[in-house]
Amino acid sequence: MRAQVLRAHGGAGNFELVNIPEPELRPGAVRVRIAAASVNQIDIKIRDGLPIGPTLPAVLGCDLAGVVEAVGPGVAGFAVGDEVYGCAGGVRGQGGTLAEAIVADARLLAPKPRALSMREAAALPLVTITAWEALERAGVSEADHVLVHGGAGGVGHIGVQLAKARGARVATTVGSAEDAAIARELGADATIDYRQEAVADYVARLTGGRGFDVVFDTVGGANLDRSFAAAALGGRVAAIAARSTHDLSPLHAKGLSLHVVFMLIPMLHDIGRERHGQLLREAAALVEAGTLRPLLDPARFDLAAAADAYRHLESGQACGKVVIDIA
């Protein structure tokens, strides 16, 4: 099969399109003919050498949508020909999705939402599971005023929709007027141009100075300090990028809770994988109900151009998810 193989950690130029053997079926897994894959920030970090990735040379890529073409021993609930989606590759011990086929742990997969194309379905798994876990652990309900950072970004645009689905009032940060319009279409009640408005100013404007009950930080780094600053007394902050060093005094002064979400843990440690398949089933129901939809960046890439897809996400210019058409 054709695959993009990463020869060495580093930039997108280290990918090479080659022919490699089809991966072998194993118990508990299915072989999926991949129709589309999507690129996530974590894929870039793994490409650059984050030590959760596979031993090189290897195929990277977490997210996929495709068709089941073989079912391994011990797998219930999937049959040849089923359209599926999931986040089932890209880290050590797993295959990758920058290839024409993958052998994936069946517990990580779910039936593809019928209303979505393969491209659209491939955009959802990692960001949806991430946002779902963040909002669930933060206990978001209709009583909450929620700030989602990056409402036009990969995880953020799902966070806005899932927070609205939980009945919360939702504000979101964006970087342009175009992204603000997109975030409002996704359901955001208010938008904040983070390039124009300081935290204290939008906390005053949108919460009367009280702060947000929940802040969902999809950005990390210095933005995490801004998230602490934007939270109300007793508030909850959910973060998906927290490998940095921070003064925790604001958490102390306000009695905050910080929930750090790392959705690759089930793949890395073989714990709770069934939950991921289940979440994707629940997400598919939200899609069918019209409550959840993926936001796809308009740029198109095929497998041969995978490196360009990575570069596009790295540029910071992508709006929503960057998807690669595999077949």
Added chain:
Amino acid sequence: MRAQVLRAHGGAGNFELVNIPEPELRPGAVRVRIAAASVNQIDIKIRDGLPIGPTLPAVLGCDLAGVVEAVGPGVAGFAVGDEVYGCAGGVRGQGGTLAEAIVADARLLAPKPRALSMREAAALPLVTITAWEALERAGVSEADHVLVHGGAGGVGHIGVQLAKARGARVATTVGSAEDAAIARELGADATIDYRQEAVADYVARLTGGRGFDVVFDTVGGANLDRSFAAAALGGRVAAIAARSTHDLSPLHAKGLSLHVVFMLIPMLHDIGRERHGQLLREAAALVEAGTLRPLLDPARFDLAAAADAYRHLESGQACGKVVIDIA
């Protein structure tokens, strides 16, 4: 009335025993003739200048037990002669308990547990409310293996008992064989001499390397990093001293939740004060049931020797709570 007045921020030598006017009753408050007060780590920080304290000169001290001698307008549920306990002073806007009387917000008080002496009751409020909130926010249940740091300390000895009351398996760190024996008497299933055993070693010995479901950090500073290290995948850490700077990578790698508890928030911000009175009623029921008891350091101090009580707590040699006999 006699009171210890702090003249300037700094060491225990800055207290002065003087006569000052009795505090005036106000709506929503009661005047309590104080029988005993206890000293907490936060009292030392406030004495040293933490900017949540009252404007000096002022009377410090949070915890008290005593007898209601006057009831202000709008107060229900208390009458003259009632024995009460609570954490109702020591920060800006409130009175202090290093005095013969205090006017305290009635919402912060509860009837003193009948089984306890005034000394014993005065030991409980701040540490009990703190530990209660920590274990509640961490969702401690009978399914959890909990590590409580400082099981012979002020907050820690309550944390051990409340975690056991929730049905959890409890390990605790101590600094001596004597403290280990005390922690076991309080219900700890296992003890760890933190001076002798590294985190990885006791995590291996007590959890088979898996880590603790919940770590209750009553120490802060570098110990918070040890708490992150001792937590299991998806674990919860509750901390009561988190004004320091930390690398959050361990939270990311394990997908941890960090709950920072600051029990003075209701006094400082006039939010949720009823909850404190209610918690002390629930704690009193646990005391009557024989499930909860305070651990008192054997050293005795009267109001004139309040500075020595502070010095004793600061020395790190106290075991359990340091109490001051006021009357």
